Amino acid sequence: MTDSSDRPLAVFDLDNTLADTAHRQRFLERRPRDWDAFFAAAPQDPPIAEGIALVLESAKECEVLYLTGRPERCRRDTLAWLTAQGLPDGRVFMRRNDDRRPARRTKLEILRRLARTREIGVFVDDDELVCEDAERAGFRVVRARWTAPSAALRKAQEGEGRT
Numbered sequence: 001m002t003d004s005s006d007r008p009l010a011v012f013d014l015d016n017t018l019a020d021t022a023h024r025q026r027f028l029e030r031r032p033r034d035w036d037a038f039f040a041a042a043p044q045d046p047p048i049a050e051g052i053a054l055v056l057e058s059a060k061e062c063e064v065l066y067l068t069g070r071p072e073r074c075r076r077d078t079l080a081w082l083t084a085q086g087l088p089d090g091r092v093f094m095r096r097n098d099d100r101r102p103a104r105r106t107k108l109e110i111l112r113r114l115a116r117t118r119e120i121g122v123f124v125d126d127d128e129l130v131c132e133d134a135e136r137a138g139f140r141v142v143r144a145r146w147t148a149p150s151a152a153l154r155k156a157q158e159g160e161g162r163t
Contacts, residue, residue: 008121009114010062012055013107014070016126017144019045019081039070043077047085050146054124055087062121064090067110069103071095104130111139 015021019042027038055064064087070078072094079092093110107130114120123134126144135141 007061007063008119009065010055010058010121011065011067011111011114011123012051012058013125013127013130013144014066014068014078015042015045016048016147017124018048018051018055018085018087020048020147021045022147039074039077042070042074043081045081048144048146051124051144052085052087054142058122059088064088065114066090066092067107067123067125068092069095069106071097071099073097102129103127104133108133108137112137115139 012018021042023044023046024038024041027034027041058064066078066082068078075092075094078094082092095106099106104127107125111120111123111134120139122142123131123139124142124144125131125134126147126149128143131141131143
């Protein structure tokens with residue numbers, strides 16, 4: 001068996017990559033946005049079959065990590081959701097509760113930090129701007145295009161740094 005530190009990393013986003021957030025988008029479409037309700041509903045996210053299958057397949061060759069724009073205060077619910085889906089254990093990188101930078105900045109920062117000591121075999125995300133920046137930085141990217149894009153979520157990721 002190969003030491004896990006010798007295996008490349010497979011880094012997966014959560015929202016709209018593994019977890020279908022469509023049922024909670026309504027909390028971002030109202031004014032003011034109801035962030036507490038949006039994140040409180042995350043444990044009820046249905047899994048996205050394509051994303052789940054890709055994680056399980058990737059785990060055969062890679063160490064799986066999760067990289068999300070969710071705030072740290074959602075860690076307990078996030079870990080419980082990952083376990084309930086039968087996903088491989090892996091470190092979960094989350095946004096600090098007070099971090100409002102765009103997702104493409106926070107995620108790329110973490111990817112670069114990880115790449116200093118480990119090979120990143122693949123990065124999987126649904127956010128086109130995150131994917132574009134990761135590709136420009138030299139990472140192998142798989143775009144998770146298995147859910148309908150949400151304008152409210154995109155604005156939240158880029159303009160408000162919330163997810």
